[in-house]
Amino acid sequence: AALNEEVAKGMMNISIASSITFADGGSEGEARIENIAANPMDQKISIALKDSGEVVYESGALAPDQHIQTIKLSRDLEPGDYAAVATFTGYDRETHDKTGQAAAEITLRIEG
Numbered sequence: 001a002a003l004n005e006e007v008a009k010g011m012m013n014i015s016i017a018s019s020i021t022f023a024d025g026g027s028e029g030e031a032r033i034e035n036i037a038a039n040p041m042d043q044k045i046s047i048a049l050k051d052s053g054e055v056v057y058e059s060g061a062l063a064p065d066q067h068i069q070t071i072k073l074s075r076d077l078e079p080g081d082y083a084a085v086a087t088f089t090g091y092d093r094e095t096h097d098k099t100g101q102a103a104a105e106i107t108l109r110i111e112g
Helices: 002-010
Strands: 019-022 028-035 042-049 055-058 066-072 080-091 098-110
Touching (some): 028 042, 042 098
Parallel strands (some): 019 098
Antiparallel strands (some): 019 028, 042 055, 042 080
């Protein structure tokens, strides 16, 4: 039981839109990022372009049951579709120590 409890502490659910569309490279897109209420840790989210590894978005810490509806990229991307990876990093709510990471492949679509 103690081992199961330790494993559960390190587990986290992640939630983000699989495709985020931006009207242009400087506008906001609907990301629907959520740290679900059941997660026992804070989360920080970064989005990096898959081909270069360049980070184009970083969030602040999200407590459980908090969400970010829209995001703006850190630089203006040219129109097109970009393969990206959203990495969720969990942090202990009291010590702020890193507790784990999970990632999801997403698409960033810049329309114009």
